[in-house]
Amino acid sequence: MSELISAVDAVDVRFPTSLELDGSDAMNPEPDYSAAYVTIRTSGGDEGHGLAFTVGRGNDVEVAAVRALAPLVVGLPVEEVLNDLGGFSRRLTGDSQLRWLGPEKGVIHMAAAAIVNAVWDLYGRRTGKPVWRLLAELPPEQLVDLVDFRYLKDALTRDEALDILRRAEPGRAERAAHLLEHGYPAYTTTPGWLGYDDEKLVRLSKEAVADGFSQIKLKVGADRADDERRMRLAREAVGPDIRIAVDANQAWGVQQAIDWMRALVPYDPYWIEEPTSPDDILGHAAIRKALAPVKVATGEHTHNQVMFKQLLQAGSLDILQMDASRTAGVTENVAILLLAAKFGVPVCPHAGGVGLCEMVQHLAMFDYVAVSGTTENRVIEYVDHLHEHFTDPVRIREGRYLAPTAPGISAELHPDSVAAHRYPEGPVWEAKAGT
């Protein structure tokens, strides 16, 4: 009898990050970084782990959505799933009843991401490869089979996608070797959370430079005078050669974004991230036109490939910030990497949160080895929170992500961490409820 997927387990895991104001920004004053943590099990005893990241309240809704998708997955033959991961994704995102809850957006799409990533993790473990390498060794034809071109063809055809992948094919081995030796460039958001005082901002900015980072990021958008002062302090702290990105987390309207950013231009911001509603494709295009050469970056809340297609078609961004669990996981992100390559826009993945650094490094490294073929103007976000809870945490050296070598997508949490942080019954939350 063939091996089947026997279970899709989902656990509500929350970390009490609000106590330290880690992760505080203009829209998220007190997040508790959380995950709908998914484990796929097979009848042969294999496992795969994935997660959808949330910032606290509502993580239970995400878990409910994973459980709503689970019946579409349990009972499927493992080999059939792994041999047609494009079809597997369409099964999850195209269910005729569940797609009403999106379609392909929000809670239900993030739940699909957690499951899809868990299946890629399973695939990596069974082949003994980290997912970046697994992807980078697939033939171009198999990679384009992952893509659902129905809504993309007006911007990217299957033949164009194949051409992109075939052009990059000859250099794959060389770039993989380079990656294993030198890692992939990172930037750090650690200095710039809104909840940190000026002294901490300056100290952490200097530490970031000393640690080898060539780019840092500040959160902005709550108070304009504060932002001008913090940007000036950061610039003084890091000197003229370090890039400083700023991130408004959607705080502004279109004209407001343009006006506010003009006040920061004297301090040479490298990019403005999420200046306005993540849905506002035309608004981002207007902001980009007005603020050039300051770059516009967005993507962590961009909910699917159709939105990314349009951001690229409309000239709305200079930097595409894909997320590991906002769109439907590795499979949809392959399509988004191909779209970005077609339009010549660098991908700098969103990370931080719970497990996002761990997962997105695989996407950026695959992009370097087998899609764009370059790390020029590409950096993966790095935040130094919560990595200790993962069995294969990211490794940063001199401002670069070292390539993971363990099989899978690096999303497995330590069982002790899961047990301690289960919400609401885990001991960490029981203790807080008691105080």
Add this chain to the structure above:
Amino acid sequence: MSELISAVDAVDVRFPTSLELDGSDAMNPEPDYSAAYVTIRTSGGDEGHGLAFTVGRGNDVEVAAVRALAPLVVGLPVEEVLNDLGGFSRRLTGDSQLRWLGPEKGVIHMAAAAIVNAVWDLYGRRTGKPVWRLLAELPPEQLVDLVDFRYLKDALTRDEALDILRRAEPGRAERAAHLLEHGYPAYTTTPGWLGYDDEKLVRLSKEAVADGFSQIKLKVGADRADDERRMRLAREAVGPDIRIAVDANQAWGVQQAIDWMRALVPYDPYWIEEPTSPDDILGHAAIRKALAPVKVATGEHTHNQVMFKQLLQAGSLDILQMDASRTAGVTENVAILLLAAKFGVPVCPHAGGVGLCEMVQHLAMFDYVAVSGTTENRVIEYVDHLHEHFTDPVRIREGRYLAPTAPGISAELHPDSVAAHRYPEGPVWEAKAGT
């Protein structure tokens, strides 16, 4: 002590519509029309009812989302809520943690819709007015206070919205009287479900004309030869003077939509609805340009006002099809009606499902009395399913919705219907599980 909101109850209600293939279309072959049904209760003993419509699986996720929002609502003073319904909506859609699940889209936004509509229902009951009339009697200043202009200003300013409402103010009483006497024009989707055979299509099309409808709608997009035959049969059945709209329910890519529709042009389709992904603003614009004078209609899956803003800015649509529970209820729909009026695009609300006819009639009638001031080229969708479950069902006479006169938003289900159709424990579902 002031009166407080004492409870937000949510119930999973599902109707077994899949048995009859009512509601079958290119993307929804076997829906079970369902609702996350919300009852708001006050410490003074008042109630308000609202719902989010879904098509079956996942309705439990919607209920979980309502329960996640409920703590933001329970305990609020009723009068404060009713005096600042704009602020109340922003409280629901702007919660710093729950907004991560959207933002302002999908499951969490639909849950906000159900609660917002229940509060408007409460407001209507307390003032003794149907919601269309309640809205149409509010001063322009109070109406614009409902709107969150942060992301809209580049398309619609507060002053422009005020101007639109003030221009319509002198004729309010006259139009309200006309509405009460003559009702509001409707069109019917009843003949055209994909699951119906040709004989039923022809018979129901003729019946629709005999019943006084001047527009019908056919579902298309599953099979091109079938669509050509069905469109020809429908045109022969109704004659040249009845408008026939077609609805692809997102089945096509951009070029595919253009090609497929050109095959139907000989039978004079009035509009093509949801030709492609609901997120594809630029794709809709390209389709509209290619197919004119066939009109392009969309909106039932358009997830928020920022998307509608762009559909209007980009010239993507001829007909705006707002939904009662996809965007965040009455409050956000006031903003969308104002946007549509600014751009001169008629609003023809999406209905059918569970309670959508009941709720959207209030929006269209408010639009007529106090915003656009006209019913020209405007029709409310009508489907003759499930109205018997409502305490104040829609009334259709000679192809027109009669204006509701009972207080509230008409979303209250009969308690017996709720009890019978609770999922999975209601007797209707217990009986099906036993067969």
